[in-house]
Structures are given as structure tokens and as C-alpha cells.
Amino acid sequence: MNPLLSVEDLTVEFKTSHATLKAPDGISFKVFENECVGIVGESGSGKSVTALAIMGLIPKPQGKIVKGKIIFEGQDLLRTNTHPRGTKISMVFQNPLNSLNPNIKIGKQLSEVLEQHYGMSYKEAIEKVTTIMRQLGIPEPEKMVYRYPFEYSGGMRQRAMIAMAMLCNPKLLIADEPTTALDVTIQAQIIQLFKKLKTESKTSILFISHDLSVISQIADTVIVMYAGKICEISSTRKIFEKPLHPYTIGLISSIPTMKERKTKLKSIEGNVPSLVNPPTGCRFHPRCSQKMSICTEREPEEFSVDDRLVKCWLYKGVD
Ligand SMILES: Nc1ncnc2c1ncn2[C@@H]1O[C@H](COP(=O)(O)OP(=O)(O)OP(=O)(O)O)[C@@H](O)[C@H]1O
Ligand SMILES: [Mg+2]
Structure with missing residues (x-):
């Protein structure tokens, strides 16, 4: 089966007056039809830069895609004048108020x-908008269409954003932290909404x-960056049964259980490194409890273990 989206070796460079950095740096992954992939x-x-690259919205001139391909339905989105943004690919942005x-x-x-x-005429369009808003659980949509964004609560605004992204029946919907700004109850409702979609x-x-427990509720496949x-x-199932990469192991053990929520949270020791001057070898090595000498010297290759992909030297020679 051909993937709907195939990202190959994607590298985005940002140059500011005082620094240059790459993020993402040589990433590859696929999204199949009717699949939910979590990052x-x-x-x-x-994460957001990856989404913006797929949308063809990397801010210029500071950002530039310096390497890679983004193939959507066989079309290379980096070399096209007819980007399917807003039609076949749409996005719910990290900050709904800005959009x-x-x-x-x-x-x-x-x-x-x-x-x-x-x-469509305005009348036809507003009817369709009302229908979609109703499907997304916005109460009294025939009244709400005549309200301004500030008259919507955070959760309702996020639903309106999802409605906007769904209007053209996209084949691929990119949702960047669609629940992060919301309180827990509303978060759960929005996740249910995505499942329904x-x-x-x-x-x-x-x-x-950034929250693996949110991803686990919706994604079929998880990409850890x-x-x-x-x-x-x-x-998703295998990553929770047996995470492979030491960073993933850390992420999973830092998800609080119900009992722990009331006490203190575990977290992975150390900080995310600067991308301006990233660590040599494996970028996670300064925080890794299973570090070996090769990890400081060489970037890990991709190993395929148990139908999964892991970039960690611990898995060299493991099948
Ligand atoms: N417009 C920009 N100019 C310069 N650097 C940028 C720009 N946008 C992103 N970056 C840098 O690219 C890197 C990746 O940023 P990105 O927004 O993709 O992170 P993220 O994983 O989405 O994080 P978060 O969880 O905070 O949303 C960061 O180091 C960021 O500082
Ligand atoms: Mg982001």
C-alpha cells in the first residue's frame, strides 16, 4: 500500500543574526490512509516546524528547507506550484487565537x-458551516455563527478551528497541540472529537x-522526536508494552499514574540540549543512563526491531 504522505530526510534550517540551527534534522516517516500518527x-x-514544512508555511527568510522530500499522493510538495494546503491538507494550529x-x-x-x-454562495456556505459546527458539538450553531471569536470559550474556539480545518474534507488533518491550552475535561472532549472524525x-x-498520554488515546503509530x-x-500498543529507546522509556515512566498525580512527578533528568550546538553522536547521550562510548562519537543508525524503528546503539545486532 502506498502511503498518503511520505516525509524523507526532511531538514529545516533556521538562520538568525546570532545562530544557525537545524530542526527537524533528517527525519523520515510515513502516514497511511485512515491512520493517525502521533508526534x-x-x-x-x-514538531511544529515539521508540520509547517508539510503545509509549505516555513517562515521566510529565516527558515529554509535545506534537504529532503515531502511526497503527498505521489506529488512532491517541495517542488510544486499547486500545494494542496487548505483543501486536501489542513491544519489546526498550536495557537487558535492567532489563526x-x-x-x-x-x-x-x-x-x-x-x-x-x-x-458556494454565502447562504449555502453558512448552512454547511452550521451543519459542521453542530457535528462538532457546538451548541446552537445557528446563533454561534454570528458571534465573534472572543465570545467563544477556549474549547468552543478550538472546535471552530477544527470545523474550519474539516470544511474541505481534507485527506490529511494536521493537529498541532490541539488540546494543550484547554482544561482537562475539555481536552478529553476534543480527543473524543478527533476519534470520531x-x-x-x-x-x-x-x-x-508533547504529552504521550494524550497521544496514546488517539494515535495508531507514535513517532518520538x-x-x-x-x-x-x-x-502505540507496542510502545507502551515495551518502549525501546531510553528516551521513550523515560517519557513513559514520567507519565503519572492516578495515584502519583497527587504526589510528586517523575521526570527525565537533565535538559533538552541547545540545537545551535547539539551534542555529538546521539543527541540524547548526556541524559542517557545506558550510554556507551560509541554514543558520544557516532550518530545512531536506524535499527529495525520487532516491526519498529529505533535509533539507538543498544539495538545494533538485535533483531
Ligand atoms: N521562526 C523561527 N526562527 C528561528 N528559529 C525557529 C523558528 N521557528 C522555530 N525555530 C526553532 O526551531 C526549533 C524547533 O521548534 P518547534 O517550534 O518545531 O518546536 P516544537 O517541538 O513544536 O516545540 P513546542 O512543544 O514548544 O511547541 C526550536 O529550537 C525553535 O527555536
Ligand atoms: Mg510546537
């Missing part, structure tokens, strides 16, 4: 998308979060 990793690991215009009523903002892409509309989802690199790709 997890600490702040600054390159809605505060001065335009929600219904008008959403219906414009349909008017532009499908040439996935089963009902067969949309493939690339779901980005650390400091611009991928360290492990695995089915």
Missing part, C-alpha cells in the same frame, strides 16, 4: 473558505503533542 517530544524538538481574525464573525470566516474553494470521515491525522531527530517509531 511526541519535548519543547523545541521540531482566527478577532474582528470577523466566526461563521463569516468559515464560510469564506467554502466560498473561495467551492464557489477518524472513524467517520476516514481522514488521516498527524497529531502533535528528540532535539530535531526521530528516536523511535512504533505502533
